Each structure stands twice: as C-alpha cells, then as structure tokens.
Amino acid sequence: MTTRVWDYLPEYGQEKADLLDAVTTVFESGRLVLGESVRNFEAEFADHHGVAYCTGVDNGTNAITLALRALGIGPGDEVITVSNTAAPTVVAIVAAGAVPVFVDVREDDFLMDTGQVEAAVTARTRALLPVHLYGQCVDMAPLRRLADRHGLVVLEDCAQAHGARHHGRLAGSMGDAAAFSFYPTKVLGAYGDGGAVLTGDGGVDRALRQLRYYGMADDAYYVVRTPGHNSRLDEVQAEILRRKLRRLEGYIAGRRAVARRYAEGLGDLAGTEGLVLPSTAEGNEHVYYLYVVRHPRRNDILERLRAYDIALNVSYRWPVHTMSGFAHLGYTRGALPVTERLAEEIFSLPMYPSLPRSLQDKVIRALRDVLATL
Ligand SMILES: *Cc1c(COP(=O)(O)O)cnc(C)c1O
Secondary structure (H helix, E strand, C coil), X not given: CCECCCCCHHHHHHHHHHHHHHHHHHHCCCCCECXXXXXXXXXXXXXXXXXXXXXXXXXXXXXXXXXXXXXXXXXXXXXXXXXXXXXXXXXXXXXXXXXXXXXXXXXXXXXXXXXXXXXXXXXXXXXECXXXXXXXXXXXXXXXXXXXXXXXXXXXXXXXXXXCEECCEECCCCCCEEXXXXXXXXXXXXXXXXXXXXXXXXXXXXXXXXXCECCECCCCCCCECCCCCXXXXXXXXXXXXXXXXXXXXXXXXXXXXXXXXXXXXXXXXXXXXXXXXXXXXXXXXXXXXXXXXXXXXXXHHHHHHHXXXXXXXXXXCCCHHHCHHHHHHCCCCCCCHHHHHHHHHEEEECCCCCCCHHHHHHHHXXXXXXXXXX
C-alpha cells in the first residue's frame, strides 16, 4: 500500500455517521446559505478562542484578503510577512491591493525572524502578517511592541495552527485579527473549502460581514457602498466544522502521537546523519500540521525513496519571492538566504491524526535504509 502524505478516508470511516448527520441537518433546515450552522459555528469558534467576533468565509486565502481590507489596508500599503509560507498568504496580500514585504526566517524553527522586522518598516508599512507555520506560533511579543510603536496592525495567518498555543494563548487570539483556513488537510479541516476571521474589534467584524456579502451595507438592504466579494462560508461545511471543532483536541493529540513516534524512530539519526527533526520554539505547544524534516541531500533522499513506494511532499519547494508571479516585487535569488536554503533541504513526512501505525513504521524503516546507504 502506497503511503500518502495526507488521507481523510480513515477519519471519514470513523466519523461517518456524525458527518452525514451534519449534511442532513443542513439539507433539512430549509436554509442553505448563511443559516443557523454558520451562525452557530461562528459563535462557537469565537468562544473557543476567547475572541469576541468570528466571521465565516469561503477559504483561507480570502480570509486574509478580507481581513486586510476590513483592517483598512489597500493599494500601496506595505504588509511585512515571510516568503517561507504557502503561496496563498502572499496571493491574498496582492489581492487586497497591498504590497508584500518579506523578511527571512530562523534556521531552527523556520518561523519569521522577528529581529528583522523593524529594518523592513517604511513610511508605507501598515501591517505585520506573521505565519504560524507547520503548527507552531511566531514569537508575538516583539511584533506587538513594534506594531504599537509604529502604529501598525497585526494579522495572524493561522491556516496551519488551529489549537496551537504560544505562552498559553491560542493562535488566533493574539493579533488585531486572525485568518483561518479549513481546507481539508488543515488541523481543523472541512470536507471542502472554508475559512474564518477572528477579531476583537466590532467595527472590523462588521466590515468583514459586508465584504463577504458583495459589500452590501448592513443598514440598507441590497445597497453596496464599498464593492466587496462573494466569500460566504458554506452552510454544510459550517455544520461539519461545528462537529469537528468538538474533536479538535483529539486530532491534535493524534498528531502529537505521530510526531512522537517519528522522534523515537528517527531521533538517533538526527545530527549524526545530517537529518534535522522539527524543533519547538520556547513557549510553543506544537500541533504538527506538517512534520517537516531537513537534510542537505534532500533531493538524493527523495530520489532513493521512490523505490519504497512512499509519498513525500516538499512544503515549500519554491520560495514565494522567487516565483515569476511575484517578479514585480523586485526580489532576486539571494535576498532571503535561509528561506532559499530551506527550500532545497526540507521535506515532509506523512502526517495526519489517523495515520496507520504500520504506514508510519514503513516510512521510518525506509528513511533509515536510505540514510544508511546515502
Ligand atoms: C492553506 C493556507 C492558506 C490558504 O488557505 P485556503 O483555504 O487554501 O485558501 C493560507 N496560508 C497558509 C499558511 C496556508 O497553509
């Protein structure tokens, strides 16, 4: 059996009755768009994070774009983020009309190097957009201080960090707003697309609700004053997400168990064989959205692993700032050395809560074989 980097079918097998009940509940409710399930999910997701407001949207990319727009960020405004992220983080900034500005990441945990942010601030900087990558949080205290000093807003990209904690606080509860994706692979995943924005600011939330609904004013039916988007969270996905939110801690525990078994099975190779396993930054509780390892001979390893029928991903193989679609930003190779080196050296081992133990053992054995003969 070929291993897969991610597979929802084992989970579906276990949760089928509840998931199908969620679908039936919506179908029989008489309301298919922005009904009770979206409303309930928004209230429950906000409550879970201890944040006042949640607006459900259609995906994580639009969650970022709408959050930026609702925070008042638009054409010409600069948003400081990382290139070492999923491309949608940056696509979303551009879609809001803003200009992404990149800082490099740290060697050990691959997260935003907050020490580089201040030097990137210009007169046009309006926002900081930390990405809580692979399941753990960026160090938020220095960003908050910088934001306060320069009058910037902080938007967290939480697409990979549902349930992750930073000094006890949940990802999504630390910024002026936070964007989530519920793409199926994520730690809290829908059975299709979904997203949400959390904020403690009622004005920002009101703007978000208008932006996701064509930009129609909430005080004047069917009147558009600021053209928006159609970015509603689907009612069926919202009901599925409500059910799955109650099981989130279980999913995270499953991911941590998989991570522990990798560490047990590969830990002795770390260092000596050039293999680097994930590290958790101080104050963080990792949720392992991805299990990303590093080796200077990554390409040779992936080539040899082909014979073992094992699926491995590279997240991400091409740094965003080197993609042709972002050439207009003016970055060239060499601009972000750590990000560029990581792209050559990292790869992800299969990771999902219901990953069968036999498949995980197969991955560990294969990787040990390959490293021994490299
Ligand atoms: C998945 C992801 C997104 C985009 O989410 P979609 O729901 O696929 O639009 C944005 N940022 C990061 C870091 C992601 O991993």
